[in-house]
Amino acid sequence: MDEVLLRSLTPSVLGILVRRGADFAAAEDAVQDALVEAIRVWPADPPRDPKAWLVTVAWRKFLDATRTEAARRRREDLVDEEPAPGPATAVDDTLQLYFLCAHPSLTPSSAVALTLRAVGGLTTRQIAQAYLVPEATMAQRISRAKRTVASVRFDQPGDVATVLRVLYLVFNEGYSGDVDLAAEAIRLTRQLAAAIDHPEVAGLLALMLLHNARRASRTAPDGSLVPLAEQDRSRWDTASIAEGVEILQAALARDRLGEFQAQAAIAALHADAPTAEETDWVQIVEWYDELARLTDSPVVRLNRAVAVGEAEGPRAGLAALAALDDSLPRHTAVAAYLHERDGDLERAARLYVEAAEKAPNLAERAHLTRQAARLNARLRR
Structure with a gap:
């Protein structure tokens, strides 16, 4: 059973039912019923035209579900409108x-x-x-x-x-x-x-591919988080990176910059660096500036502070951070990181503990707690 094929056909089958007159909720239920029937029947008796099969079965499921006295006349009209069996329409909804x-x-x-x-x-x-x-x-x-x-x-x-x-x-x-x-x-x-020729759609696809390319290296065997700088870059998916960069370059060439293209450009610069030390942080700051102009997002400005700290030094990063609301999610974690980079280990350790208490999930909380423990161990030497 090819579940990917079933999923890829779902939108067009649903669209056909809606255009025939079914309301969205009833059509969606009928399509789901047809998918269940396909999973049951296809392994032993695969159809020659999977889409046409799904349309036929889903339409019958819809008619069965609407077989009430109140809906009888409308149902009969719909039956009269049903096309003869054959290849399904190529219209993509x-x-x-x-x-x-x-x-x-x-x-x-x-x-x-x-x-x-x-x-x-x-x-x-x-x-x-x-x-x-x-x-x-x-x-x-x-x-x-x-x-x-x-x-x-x-x-x-x-x-x-x-x-x-x-x-x-x-x-x-x-x-x-x-x-x-x-x-x-x-x-x-x-x-x-x-289905749509839009540079931001391409930008989002590129961003997803670039982020997903690093997925295998993001966690250790015990499930703990691995920061970007410490990831094993040999485990990154180079084919996904190449595809993401190619899609992004084509989108940027259209000169209609959007936030997902800007995010993808930042991800591409990380992916392009052979080592963490070779990351082009100056260009990343420039892209964060573009992204901040597009979104005016405080989260973007928070990430920009990290990039400034890498490009111009931790004190410059802390200066950029000082202009932001300290109630922002992960603000304390960023402050801890930048103070550690600046050599203030005691303050950084305290901030890591505070950030761990505010962490939105267990994995991040465990990571920040380990950072605090690491610095405290150094301070005790």
Whole structure:
């Protein structure tokens, strides 16, 4: 059973049902039922035209679900409109589905869940496992999201920036359960790049490829975090890096710079350095300046302070940090790192402990605690 094929066909099958007159929620349920049927039937009896098979079965599932007295007349009209069996239409509704699932009325978590169901073809169980929540909780979240977009016109223009933010949220979830969400986000972004010619879509795809290329080196065998400077660069995926850089260069050549292209440029400079010491921090600071102009994000300015500390020395980094709100996430961790670089080990150790207490997850907390312990051990010598 080719699950990747099933997932890739999901958007177009769903789009066909919607264009035939099914409301989005009912169509999405019918497509999911058809996918389950495909998993059961295809291994023993694979269809010659998988897409046409899914359309036929999903349409029948939809009709079965709407077989009530109140819907009888409309159902009969829909049956009359059903085309004869044969190859499925080549119209691709993937782009419209992206926009629908990233509708501004949805919360980010609901938009991500709906995108994974409707565009990604994942089951509710798979999405629930990936987010470490009960299946019933995820089912409720998806049902609410489908009700929210039920009245949205399928052909209305969408906001590319919103779609990209949703895909980036999917990517940053990483891996959990039996679904690799980073890989799934890359697959979905490739689909979007094939459906729309937009430099920021290319920029996001390049960014994902460049970040994911370093994935194998980000954690030690015991699961602990490995900082970028300490990663084994021989474990980086050079093919993904090369592809990401090529996609990024083509996007930048169009001279329509966006935040994902700028982020990808920073990631490319890290990937291009043979060693941490050879990183071109001066160019990275320049790209952070561009990114700050595009987003005016305090998190970007926080990362820029780290880059300034590397390019111009820790005191310059601390000066850049002083201009920022110290309640920012990871502000204390950055301060600890820069004070350590500046030789103030006692203050750095105290800040590492404080940063560990504020850490958003166990892995980061353990990493910061180890940094504090390392400096305290040095101070006791």
